[in-house]
Amino acid sequence: MTATQPKYYLLDTNILLHEPLAFLNFEENNVIIPMVVLEELDNIKDRKKDVSREARVAIRSLENALKDATPEEIVAGVPLSNVTGEHNAGGHLAIFPDYQLKQTEAALNLSENDHRIIQSALALQTRYSDSKVVLVTKDINMRLKAKGAGVKYVEDYRTDQLIDDIRFLSKGFIELEGDFWSGVGEVTSVQEGRETYHEVARDTLPAVFRNQYVIDESDQFAAKVVGYDSSYVRLQDLGQDRMMAARAWGIQPKNMYQAMAMNALLDPAIDLVILTGPAGSGKTLLALAAALEQVVELGIYEKIIVTRNTPEIAESIGYLPGTEEEKMAPWLAAITDSLEVLHKHDESMESSMEYIMKKANIQLKSLNFMRGRSIQNAFVILDESQNLTASQLKTIITRCGTGTKIICTGNLAQIDSYYLTAVTSGLTYIVERFKDYPGSATVNLNGVVRSSLAEYAEENL
Structure with a gap:
């Protein structure tokens, strides 16, 4: 095998859901899509899930690349250089007919889709023994199973990974x-x-x-x-004393990290603020306090929109009673908790919270219904954004129109997605992409201010 010899990359379904045009990102190398991946995309495309759009885009993109090819050419490989658009793909795209694989005692159980993909990688590894065949998947457990089954090269998809550590x-x-x-x-x-x-x-x-x-x-x-x-x-x-003296809706910074965050949150020239840091560092509380200050007191924005990533909500939200705001309330308890903190000294906390929800026009929105909108003159808080991919964050940020400020908060140590890590999270991606953009600021809030118990747990557990 030579260093210049094209490789064969076999893509798992989650790669195309993560980035529908991923098959165009392997330069001069060949890309192979198992038939079972097309079946999975077909099953996902009509579901009421956030990834259904990605499935449809992936299917349309593959159809565009293969529409003029004969069945024999599709199996053998179609030149990706024929695909229109901006890309550097110079290899071939092929569909692998994994349904032809024979079930043997030594083989994996082909009734399971993951096993069919792994068995496809093993078959291609034998067919192209003089080349490097790589199975690409974001599923950590599948990578382990593939290596255990004998696949020599198994990798994560890292085209959108900007840092290694x-x-x-x-x-x-x-x-x-x-x-x-x-x-x-x-x-x-x-x-x-x-x-x-x-x-x-x-x-x-x-x-x-x-x-x-x-x-x-x-x-x-x-x-x-x-x-x-x-x-x-x-x-x-700016001066440290001056920054520490800043106030927003009765909240004052407890350390310089919070002071830097508040400075960015209150600066109308900054349209995107990214707040990272451990649980209990004050990300959500500061964002909400700054939002109320600029909507109610200063009148810079007309409303506050709060949303977050809730993977399971796509299936369960429809069965919850009430309006969209009422359905979203359990998932955005961190916001209501922060509102309670901001108004705990009021004579009637419940009345104050109800009043301020109306006065500030606070809207609790599901992330699944943000697509297609154009958000104007709003202060948007995107909570728990560490669980979003780069494409999902792009979808939300591009919704922001004139006079809108968006705050992305997240803790990279608390990623719930099976397919994301701290270095592949969309939050990490936008921190790196926007770090030199004049209209954005990033602040990592070191230190836990919630309680001594929370601080000890963050450091020792």
Whole structure:
């Protein structure tokens, strides 16, 4: 086998559900789709599930690639270079007739779809013994079964993976040792209205991006990167005391991480705020407090839309009683919990919550019904977004129209999806994709402020 010899990639169903055009992302290599994958896509396309759209898109894309080919050509492989659109695919696409596989005592049980896909990989491994045959699946257990069954090469789909280790994920801020100014040589400072800006040499902060915060150990200096070029970095002087004194709907930051998050949440020039961090770090509470402040007090936005990913809700929501908001209430208990915290000192907490739900026009929406909408003049909170894929997050973010701000919160240590990990989560993807976009900011809220018990559990369990 030579390094330049094309490989054969056998795709599992979940790859096409994760990214319907995934078969175009293997460059000069050949892609094979087992017949059972088409059967699974056919079964999924009409279900009332969030992935049904992906199944339909995948089917239409495969049909577009194979529509002019004869049955013999489809089995042998059709050139992907003939597919219209922007892609670098130069290999062939083929459908493997796995129904022709013979059941033997040594073979896997072919009545199970996963086993048919694994058996297809084994058959292709024998057929193309001089080439590398790779089974690609996002199912961790299937990868283990395939290796145990004798498949030599089994991989996860990583075309949309931007980092290899979650430790390299941008935190949205730089923590410098000692005093920031002690390491700065020449500086140019200007006053623009109430704000002070500094221009320092790029060597002082060589790896920066827009809206990244800079703090040091002096408990005084805090700034935000508002621009840079090859020679200089332009900083907006914020000051730690000033940031810690910020308030939103009666909530004040408990640490500098929350202060940076609140600064981004209250900045009308920032349309996308990504808040990551452990459970109990205050992500949802800060987002809701900032939303109420800007909708009710400042009138910047007209309404608050709260949504989250609920994989099982597609089947169960229809059977729950009440309106969409009432159906969604059990899944968005974190929002109502946060509302209780914000109004716990009111004379009548229940009356206050009912009043503010109407006053702020708070809408609890199912993620499954966000497609096709155009959201205008709204403050959108997307909770638990670590369980979303990159394509799902793209669908939501592209719904945001004029005057809309979206907050994505999530804890990458609490991913519930079978097919996602911390490095393949859509939340990780957008942190990396948007980290230098002028209209976005990311803040990782280090530290648990919920309780000493929660903090100990986060650190030791």
